Amino acid sequence: MRFTYNKKEKLKSKKLIEQLFAEGKSVSAYPLRLVFLPTTFEDAVPAKTGVSVSKRNFKKAVDRNRIKRLMRESYRLNKAIYFNNLTQQYAFMILYIGKDKPKFIEVVTRMKLLFDKFQSKISET
RNA sequence: CAAGUAGAUUGCCUUAUCGCUGUUCAUGUAAAUGAAUGGAGGAAAGUCCGAACACCAUAGUGCAACAUAGUGGCUAAUAACCACCAGUCGUGAGAUUAGGAAAAGUGCAACAGAAAGUAUGUACAGGUCAUGCUGUAGUGAAACCAGGUAAACUCUAUGUGGUGCAAUGCCAUGUAAACUAGCGCUUGAAGGCGGCACGUUUGAUGCUAGAGGGUAGGCAGCUAAAGUGUAUUGGUAACAAUGCACGCAGAUAAAUGAUAAGGUAUUCCCGUUCUUUUUCAGGAGAUCCUGAAACGAGUUCAGGAAGAACAGAAUUCGGAUUAUAGAUUUACUUAAGCA
C-alpha cells in the first residue's frame, strides 16, 4: 500500500459528518481524539478521514493549518499498518484537543497509540 | 561620529525521501496509473472607503437619512493620490489639519466675575454744560468685537436606488400542491419597495403563522486582469501615452506540505591581532616620550552555541488601516552636541 491521502480518502460529505458526530463512538489519546462510525460508501477505500482543529484554541489560521498538516502527514504514513485488515468501511474524524503547538514526532507517537486503542475497542465488540 | 527627518528595496537558500492540488498529454471500457508543467502575501489579515460584475423595474418624484467640504489636477472611481495656498507644531530636514457659512435662525459657556450676549457695576485718572464720553485696574478660555462655539442643532454646495458570488443561471436527488389557525379572491390579501408618502406594477392552486416532511450533491460564475516587468517620451508630481517581454494559485471539513541533512544574514560566549581611552611610575619641560596595569570601546582571525519576523488566498481589482525579527539603500537636517 502506498502512503497516499488523496481526495477520495478525505471525509467531505456534510451529511456523513453530521451523522458521524451524532452516532459515532470515540477514543482519545491526548492531545488527539478519534471519532469513528462504521458505514458504507461507493469509493473503494477502507476509510474516509477528516482532521479538525478548534478555532477556540488556535486563533491564527497559520497555526491551525500547521497542525492539520502534521495530523494528515502522520495519518498518511501510519494508516497502512492498521487498516489493511479492516473488514468494514469506516468514517473517521480526528480532532486536536490540545492547546499547545505540537512537534511532528509527538503527533506520530500519539497517532499510533490512538489507533492501537481503536483496534482494541472494535475487537471487543 | 552622534542624534534625527522623509522615502525606496528585500524579507531565507540547497539536497534527498514521502506526499497534496490545478492544467495538458499518453495508456485504459472504466476505476486508475504514468509523464510534463503551474501552485500564497506585502500585508493574502482586519473589513474603513471606492469600483467592476450579477440580480431586483436600465432604477421614477418628494421628504427623510447618510457622506464629503481651501484651490487646481489625476483616476474607472473615492473620503485615496499629487501640486500649491493658509493655520498649528518643530532649531531644522519636515510633520499635521472634517481648512465652506456665526451678517438666516435656535441653542450652549461649570467655577470665578458687577455683568457671559437684550451688556455696563465699582475704584482711579482724563474729558464734558451734562451723560459709560474715554482709558486703566480686577474675574475668566472668552468682556462688545456684527465676540466664541457648526467633531451643538442648522444653513449652503455636491454626491448616494437596494441587495450582494451564500449574488445569479443550470442540472441531479428527494418530499406533503397534504394538516391546523387567521386574512383575502377584483369593493384587492400580499409582494416588487430599502425609513415614509406619492406613483407604478404583479396579483389568486394566494399570503401569514404553527406543527411537521424533504434536500443540503454537481456544473457554470472562477480567474487575462482598469494585469505584471522593463525602456522611452510628456508632465514639478500624482499620472498618461507608446514599444518590447511575460502569460502568473484556484482549493471547497478547504491544496500549495512533512521529515532528515547541510548552509547563509545575524546574535551570544571564549581566545586572539591591531587601534584607542583611563590610571600609575620615570624622563623631558609646555600640550610629548618610555614602561606597567586596568577595564571600557572599535576591529582582524579561529573555535563553540543559537539561528529567521508578521503572517495563509476563498468573486476580482484600486486605495487607506493595522502587524512585522532583521538586512540593503537614497536624499536631507542639526539651535544646544563630540572629534
Add this chain to the structure above:
RNA sequence: UGGCCCAUGGUGUAACUGGCAACACGUUGGUUUUUGGUACCAAAGAGUCUAGGUUCGAGCCCUAGUGGGCCAA
C-alpha cells in the same frame, strides 16, 4: 460575506444637555463578643480599553485601532 452592540475600583452597575467620576458587595483596620458570624465606625482602592483630534474643559463629541459579544443568508 454583510450588519449591529458593548468596554468605568477586585465584582456588578451609576454619572441627565460636555463642568469635582457616584453606589452596593467585596478588601483592610478598629469597636462589640470567650472566639467566629452579625451589627457599628473608619480607611484604602479608578482617572473611565488604547492612540490621536475638536473644545477653555472630554467617561460623554469625532477618527483610527484593540478586545469581547450578537444577528442574517
